[in-house]
Amino acid sequence: MNRSFAALAVNFVGFQLLWFVAVYGGARGWGGWALAVLVVMQGLVWAINRGWRRDLPLLAAGALACALCEPAWLAPGLIRYQDWSLNWLAPAWIWALWLGFAVSFNYSLAWLRRRLLLAALFGGVGGVFSVTVGIHLGAASTPHGWWPLAMTYCVVWALVVPMLAYGARRLAGGADKEVHDYA
Template sequence: MNGSFAALAVNFIGFQLLWFVAVYGAARGWGAAALLVLLAMQAGVWALNRGWRRDAPLLAVGALACLLCEPLWMAPQLIRYVDWPAGWLAPAWIWALWLGFAVSFNYCLAWLRRRLMLAAVFGALGGVFSVTVGIRLGAADTPHGWWALALVYGVVWAAVVPGLAWLARRLEEERRDYA
């Protein structure tokens, strides 16, 4: 197995595990363990491809996206995370999900980089599906009902996913141009 395929596999499997540990863990009071999964996933990928410089911008953008987007549904209480009193600042497990998702555009989600319309559909449907499963598992609840959250989530994620895909493509093109 070559290094780039192995890194892709580690990212894919790592992100699935990250999502499970974050969401299922949050519902059971151990969601912060998602940060450890994120660290292990990135350590595994970097051990295979030494691409930390390549991933750092997407990790930073993932953090910025979390900081900007989470208040859109947290502040008006469209969603409330279990055992989390902050009105607008997301818990650690949500941060881990944002960072892990963003960096996946260098690996298992790289196929979306040139398919921005598909990325928008994927974002809208995938975002609503993911949050719905998280709510059903008990990681969060919706004080104002599911429909209000689903509408906001769908619209935001329909913009976030193609934005991340486009950014990952641009960063890769710049790396090739300056290599």
């Protein structure tokens, strides 16, 4: 197994585990473990490919996106996270999701880097689906109803995902290669 495929596999499996620990844990008061899953996931990826310098800008982009987007949903009360009272700052497990998602554009989501319209569709539909499942699992609630949140999620994620994909492509030097060979 080459390093690129191994890093992609670790990222794919790691992000699925991250999502579960974050959302299910967020619903049960142990969402902070999502940060540990993120650290382990990235540690394993970096041990395999030694590409941490390529990932840091995407981790920063995920943090910036979280800092900009979450208050837009929290402040007007479109979403409330379980056991979380701040309306301007998301809980740690949400930060872990944003960072893990953003860095995935170097690995399991690299296929979207040159497919920006598909990335927008993926973002709009996937964002609404993800938040809906999270709400049904009890990680969050929608004080103003599902439709206002779903509409804003659809629009925001339809913009954020192609921006992350494009940013990852630019950071990779515009290379057509979907996953870097760090060997």
